[in-house]
Amino acid sequence: MRFSDLISHAYRSVISHKLRSSLTALGLIIGIAAVIILTSIGRGIHTYVLAEFTQFGTNLIAVFPGKTTTLGLSGATISTVRPLTIDDALGIANLDNILATLPLVQGNARIEAGNKQRRTTVLGVGPSVPEVWKINIASGRFLPAHEQANPRAFAVLGHKLAAELFAGRNPLGQRIRIGSDRFRVLGVMEKKGQMMGFDMDDTIYIPTAKALALFDRESVMEIDVLYKSNTAASSIEKSITRLLITRHGGEDFSLITQDQMLKSMDSILNILTLSVAALGGISLLVGSVGILTIMTIAVTERISEIGLLRAVGAEQNTIFMLFLFEALVLSLVGGVIGVGLGILIVQLIGFVVPGLPVQLAWVYIMAAFAVSLLIGLLAGVVPAMKAARLQPLDALRTE
Template sequence: MRAIDLITLSYRSIGSQKLRSVLTALGLIIGIAAVVILTSIGRGVHQFVLAEFTQFGTNLLAVFPGKTTTLGLSGATISTVRPLTQDDAASLERLDHVLAVVPVIQGNARIEAGDKQRRASVFGVGAAVPEVWKINVQQGRFLPAGEMNNPRAFAVLGSKLRDELFGGDNPLGKRVRIGADRYRVIGVMEEKGQMVGFDMDDSIYIPIGKALEMFDRESVMEIDLLYQSGVAVEGIEKAVSRLLVARHGQEDFTIITQNQMLETMDSILNILTMAVAALGSISLLVGSVGILTIMTIAVSERISEIGLLRAVGAEQRTIFQIFLAEALALSLAGGAGGILLGIAVAQALKLVVPKLPVELAWYYIVGAFFISLVIGIAAGVLPAMKAARLKPLDALRTE
């Protein structure tokens, strides 16, 4: 039988049972649409998180106190935590190819200005934050450099915190109380958004020395280092390690590069996207059971038709192809309908929930479509084989 005749006959058979065919394809439509929607959300979250990580630039390296090593015995670990100091940060800044260094302490405190108050994130940092973190000053200036040992009580507000405390008034030169101490506002930062759970706009920046006193700490939480673009990060990492080992006497710190963070986050988010795709694929299995059931019923109802086809000379292969083509046509219709429905819902989500990151993951969409075709073939093989094996005389006698 010619391919065009096979396709025509398949769609005529499906069209003769419209309601049954629609209900059968509905299982695949829902399954494919679920895969499209879930993977689009997963891909959108993937891109959003990576964008959050890279908004501070890519030539970054972070040093954290403490080094965890594994001993020969399974599960045995030793964790040594030594302090990182402002002197360590100052030493790192003198390394070749290092542009700027920022020691960091982060905490939370009550901020008061006049009769208004709110709790916000407090960042104790160095003067190089605008350069290292890629955050521009919108109004005034940032914290001055060269005040490591005797810092003045200056503060720089995030844009949201400025609006909450001062409204439309100019905050420069005014006093705010952070905890028990009073600070003079010397600047306001541009709007930056969130970074891994921290709202950078609802924050206040004070000198690292003042933050050490406020949070009763003797060491910094991390040191962020900005190096020249085009320089191999491995070389910078080795230089940092050599310097700190020389200062501390041992490797009691952990160095994490921006590339390592991005690779780790990328692998985690890829697994997340695959997981939601697998969750949506469960509906595809339901759809395959529906096709198998309907094709089995179709063979039972059309035994006399099969006998007539065999009597006029149709070969077993032709009968097999007819029923397999019907199953494939159902899966093709279900796959195409599911993709269209999924894309429509994903685009609607963008409009209805603008803050929800949604991005179509085309390789998952194409993969789901091909899986739907495979499901149609797999679900149609057994009924098609059953139909092809019927003997002509037995089939003709069946009513």
């Protein structure tokens, strides 16, 4: 029997049993669509999170107090850790190839402006926020430079906070109260939106030294370091390490580059995407069981047809290929419909829920389609072998 005849016969067998074929392919359709939807959500989250991390640039190093790895020393040594200070940030800023440093303190406090008040996030920062964090001023100006040691009580409002506190009035030059201290508004930041679930517009920026006093802290929470993009991160790490060891008398701090954070996050998110793909793959497994079951039943129902084909000269290999091609046709049809349905649903999700990041993961789509064909091949082998082994006379007697 010619190859084209095998394809034609398999196609007619599938079409002649529409309900059975539809139910068989349904498992694969649902499985492939599930894989596409879940991996698209996973890939969308992956892209979204990495974009959030990289919006500040990649030539950043964060300095944190304390070592992230230890040598098993006793807990009593924790008290010997020297805190990170504003002077540490100023010292790092004087190193070669350093563009700016940003000592950071974060907390929450009540903000009062006239008869309006609300609690919000307070960021104690240096004057280099626009440069380091890539956030521009919408009106007014940011905190003045060269005042980190003994700064004046100035504040810069986030876009949303300014709108809620002053409701259309110009906030520049106005007095506000943060906790028990009074500050004068110097500027308003441009609208930035959400970053990793943190509303950058609902914040207020004050000098780091003022935040230390406000929250009764002795040290900053971290120091962000912006270095020249044409400089190797490793050389900057060595320079910062040498300086801080000299200042602290030991390595009681940790350095994390933006590239290290991105690599760690990328590996975690890849595992997430692979995990959701595996969940969708369970549906594909169910679909393979369906094909195996239906094809086994088909062999039982068509024993007389097999006997007739063998009687007119069809070889075992031909019978085997006939039933194997039927399984492949079912898996091919289910795969094509499943891919189309999955892509359509992903597009609808992106349209109906624009806030949910979705992105088609074509590698997983092609893998799911290939797996559907492999499932058809494997699930069709056992029934096809059973059909090919039937003896002509025994098969004809079942008529």
